[in-house]
Amino acid sequence: MPTRVKRPGRVRPYHHGDLRAALLEAVAGILREEGIGGVSLREAARRAKVSHGAPAHHFQNKAGLLTAFAAQGYERLGATVQATVEASGPADGAALLEAIGQGYVRFAIEHPEQFEIMFRIDMLDPEDASYLKWSHRAFKLLTQTVARCIQERQLDPEMSEPLAVAAWSLVHGLAKLWISGRLGKRTRARDPRLLAEQVTRLFVNGIVRGTRA
Numbered sequence: 001m002p003t004r005v006k007r008p009g010r011v012r013p014y015h016h017g018d019l020r021a022a023l024l025e026a027v028a029g030i031l032r033e034e035g036i037g038g039v040s041l042r043e044a045a046r047r048a049k050v051s052h053g054a055p056a057h058h059f060q061n062k063a064g065l066l067t068a069f070a071a072q073g074y075e076r077l078g079a080t081v082q083a084t085v086e087a088s089g090p091a092d093g094a095a096l097l098e099a100i101g102q103g104y105v106r107f108a109i110e111h112p113e114q115f116e117i118m119f120r121i122d123m124l125d126p127e128d129a130s131y132l133k134w135s136h137r138a139f140k141l142l143t144q145t146v147a148r149c150i151q152e153r154q155l156d157p158e159m160s161e162p163l164a165v166a167a168w169s170l171v172h173g174l175a176k177l178w179i180s181g182r183l184g185k186r187t188r189a190r191d192p193r194l195l196a197e198q199v200t201r202l203f204v205n206g207i208v209r210g211t212r213a
Helices: 016-034 041-048 062-088 093-110 112-117 129-151 157-180 192-208
Strands: none
Touching: 016 041, 016 062, 016 112, 041 062, 062 093, 062 112, 062 129, 093 112, 093 129, 093 157, 093 192, 112 157, 129 157, 157 192
């Protein structure tokens, strides 16, 4: 009988864009289930169902993987904030600042693992081009909005930097407290988005508009 030639198994093709997205998605799962200590290129590859060497096409080491994950987070943050702004249709700088804060909290609640890593500078490459691009773009929207408040005579020019810091600190702290679970035990609020609306409105009305409404 003729010898049957064994054909090599079919190799599944990978598109680099899809592979990168799959590896970053794997990071979210690792963080959710195992924490930062469980993250590695090898584990990300295992979860993405690719060879252990596949991540080398995109990331040199764990820091590179986490930095890309953080950069993606800033990109998503910008998209979430933009969607929130478009949905609210702010009429002035103060209303825009309010919408930005609400979008910030919304992103953090929807992507808690990514939100946490975005600020772990000790584990990232802060000079990475993509990380710098998206993180600067996110902060620029805040500073531009504060500048608009000044142009509309809603704010003293000397208060621009303190206001930007205060606004960022407010929503970042709110998001961190909610994600930790500590805030839910000390407030009647059950919807973090509604709470964010109330808190940002209180801040904007009191600080920017100078009203009690």
